[in-house]
Amino acid sequence: MKLKHNIKTAYLGVTTHKGRSFLTLLGIVIGIASIMVIISIGKGAETLILNQINSMGADTIVVRPGKEPKGPTDIADTLFADSLKARDISFLKNKSNVPYLEKIAPVVVIPGSVSYAGETYRPQIFGWSAEFMEEMFSVYPQEGYIFGESEIKEKASVAVIGSKVKKELFGESNAVGRYIKIKNRKFRVVGVLAPRGQVAFFNPDETVVVPYTTAQNYLLGIDYFHEIMIKTKGPEFVDRTVQDIKDTLRESHNITNPDKDDFFVVTQKGLVKQVSSIMNALTVFLSSVVAVALVVGGVGVMNIMLVSVTERTREIGLRKALGATKKDILVQFLIEAILLTVVGGVIGMLFGAFLSFLIGYVLKNVMLLDWVFVFPLSAAILGFFVSAFLGLLFGIYPAKQASEKSPMEALRYE
Amino acid sequence: MDIISVQNLKKSFEGEGVKTNALCGVTLNIKKGEFVSIMGPSGSGKSTLLQILGFLDRHTKGEYFFEGKKIDEYSDEELAKIRNEKMGFIFQTFNLLQRYSVFDNVKLPLLYSSVDEKKWNDLVFGAIDAVGLSHRIQHSPSRLSGGERQRVAIARALVNNPDVVFADEPTGNLDSKNGEQVMKLISDLNKKGHTVVLVTHETYTANYAERIITLQDGKITSDIKNKNQVKDTKLFKK
Numbered sequence A: 001m002k003l004k005h006n007i008k009t010a011y012l013g014v015t016t017h018k019g020r021s022f023l024t025l026l027g028i029v030i031g032i033a034s035i036m037v038i039i040s041i042g043k044g045a046e047t048l049i050l051n052q053i054n055s056m057g058a059d060t061i062v063v064r065p066g067k068e069p070k071g072p073t074d075i076a077d078t079l080f081a082d083s084l085k086a087r088d089i090s091f092l093k094n095k096s097n098v099p100y101l102e103k104i105a106p107v108v109v110i111p112g113s114v115s116y117a118g119e120t121y122r123p124q125i126f127g128w129s130a131e132f133m134e135e136m137f138s139v140y141p142q143e144g145y146i147f148g149e150s151e152i153k154e155k156a157s158v159a160v161i162g163s164k165v166k167k168e169l170f171g172e173s174n175a176v177g178r179y180i181k182i183k184n185r186k187f188r189v190v191g192v193l194a195p196r197g198q199v200a201f202f203n204p205d206e207t208v209v210v211p212y213t214t215a216q217n218y219l220l221g222i223d224y225f226h227e228i229m230i231k232t233k234g235p236e237f238v239d240r241t242v243q244d245i246k247d248t249l250r251e252s253h254n255i256t257n258p259d260k261d262d263f264f265v266v267t268q269k270g271l272v273k274q275v276s277s278i279m280n281a282l283t284v285f286l287s288s289v290v291a292v293a294l295v296v297g298g299v300g301v302m303n304i305m306l307v308s309v310t311e312r313t314r315e316i317g318l319r320k321a322l323g324a325t326k327k328d329i330l331v332q333f334l335i336e337a338i339l340l341t342v343v344g345g346v347i348g349m350l351f352g353a354f355l356s357f358l359i360g361y362v363l364k365n366v367m368l369l370d371w372v373f374v375f376p377l378s379a380a381i382l383g384f385f386v387s388a389f390l391g392l393l394f395g396i397y398p399a400k401q402a403s404e405k406s407p408m409e410a411l412r413y414e
Numbered sequence B: 001m002d003i004i005s006v007q008n009l010k011k012s013f014e015g016e017g018v019k020t021n022a023l024c025g026v027t028l029n030i031k032k033g034e035f036v037s038i039m040g041p042s043g044s045g046k047s048t049l050l051q052i053l054g055f056l057d058r059h060t061k062g063e064y065f066f067e068g069k070k071i072d073e074y075s076d077e078e079l080a081k082i083r084n085e086k087m088g089f090i091f092q093t094f095n096l097l098q099r100y101s102v103f104d105n106v107k108l109p110l111l112y113s114s115v116d117e118k119k120w121n122d123l124v125f126g127a128i129d130a131v132g133l134s135h136r137i138q139h140s141p142s143r144l145s146g147g148e149r150q151r152v153a154i155a156r157a158l159v160n161n162p163d164v165v166f167a168d169e170p171t172g173n174l175d176s177k178n179g180e181q182v183m184k185l186i187s188d189l190n191k192k193g194h195t196v197v198l199v200t201h202e203t204y205t206a207n208y209a210e211r212i213i214t215l216q217d218g219k220i221t222s223d224i225k226n227k228n229q230v231k232d233t234k235l236f237k238k
Helices: A003-016 A018-055 A072-080 A086-093 A130-137 A149-154 A163-170 A212-220 A235-252 A268-311 A313-321 A326-365 A377-403 A407-412 B046-053 B076-086 B102-111 B117-130 B146-158 B176-191
Strands: A060-065 A101-110 A114-116 A119-121 A124-128 A141-144 A158-161 A179-182 A185-193 A207-211 A227-232 A263-267 B002-015 B018-031 B035-039 B061-066 B087-090 B164-168 B195-199 B211-216 B219-225
Touching: A003 A018, A003 A326, A018 A268, A018 A326, A018 A377, A060 A235, A086 A101, A086 A227, A086 A235, A101 A130, A101 A212, A114 A163, A119 A163, A124 A130, A124 A212, A130 A207, A130 A227, A149 A212, A158 A163, A158 A179, A163 A185, A179 A207, A207 A212, A227 A235, A235 A263, A263 A268, A268 A313, A268 A326, A268 A377, A313 A326, A313 A407, A326 A377, A326 B076, B002 B046, B002 B195, B018 B046, B018 B195, B018 B219, B035 B046, B046 B164, B046 B195, B076 B087, B087 B146, B102 B117, B102 B146, B117 B146, B146 B164, B146 B176, B164 B176, B176 B195
Parallel strands: A124 A207, A158 A185, B035 B195, B035 B211, B087 B164, B164 B195
Antiparallel strands: A060 A227, A060 A263, A101 A124, A101 A227, A114 A119, A114 A179, A141 A185, A158 A207, A179 A185, B002 B018, B002 B061, B211 B219
């Protein structure tokens, strides 16, 4: 029998019990839609994170205290590590130690909120060098100025605030020259940043920056840093500088065995690699969960096909009496199973693409992320072939059962 | 020339340790163009014989020659091809596919044939016209009367222009008026040159044949020329 007649026969077979067919292919729809969403959201997230990493600059190096984290719990540990201190900054600034270092700025993270005249807001608060931030991330003051080395040296109580922080605390009125409170200490606002949007893991619009020396002494009472940011003289010096930093800090910390390092170095290149491998691992893990769902869906298809074969025993007998061979019957039922799963796959693809678009829309317009919707073409192609393969895999047994029926016994079936 | 020739044909079934002999050495020859009725009470083996003659089942012992060729060594695929090209079947329960139209039901044998697809429509229209159902061509079988359904089945049996038509109790589910119509159609097929092998337990139906074979307990008890053959088979006047 020709393929087009087989497809027509299969179509009639599937559409005879529309409700049943729909419920059967629901498992496949959900599975394929999940693949689409996972891959689309995964790609979108990867693009978002990579864009943020890239906006950090290819010539930037971040040194963090503690051991290099291998998992989420290790990241928490780095917050309590106290191995990076002022002495390290002097060592790193020394040209003979790190010749290609252009700028260096330590960072401390200040938990808590800021308040002004009864208004409270919870931005990200950093003890940092506002000058360094300006240069690194191209954020400029809209009003006032950016504090520099002298304020850091003097441990001045000054702050630069992001545009959203200004709006939340001051509304439309002027902020420069006014005093905000952080942990009950007054800080004079010297500058308001122009709106910038998300860059490299933080949003300057929702950030407050105070001199790191002030933060260490008056807000946190610590003598260490949460990280040190370093700008090299160019991207081509990053690898060399990383090695110089490691050598310098090992000497400064009296470390001879690199396995016992109490710091670790992060570069843009390294982060990109790390993020890609995390995203890949995550995609593989989630895909294997989806694969289980698809197998369950496939078993559902097999079950319904077996019911269909039993229900249509007389039809099989009749077709054989009229000249259908075993192969004709096998192909007919196989195409029916494939049609079921492929239709499920196509619906799943459309549903998955729609869902991915919707999630992307919410992330972009409601959560204001710099999200780019990626139509997962590779997932769509994969989904199509996976669903066809599922039909083949789970259809072969019922189809074989159908084709093996003796025409006489099939015709006698009640 | 004999189109069908069986020698000492035996068929036994085994189930739950009990062996049942359905055919116990049947020998018969059917000539091309002959109209044969096989009669007998329930359990006499007449349907089993028809199924073996129609390649729907295989015999246990004996020999079966179709058009002079021994069929024992044919594969299932080869038998399916012969069934498609040279045989037509009419069943008591019509066996029409409810989700197909009259047209598509009649077309079914062509799907498995090597007939050029361009000729299919003409063949199907011709067969439906021959049973007088042209006005019902797009109807579903569920909208037809019993007699009409059996006429669709007859159209399906003749669409591939078979050499032999096997009819198993074709009037069993019909009232006498519709039964008569169907038998006249079958007789008409025979007049056009098709060999007809009919299984029935009704004498009236069997009388349309020129030869009546009677089976009892799996054996032929009589094989006679029918002197009372119904001659008037005019049905659709054109």
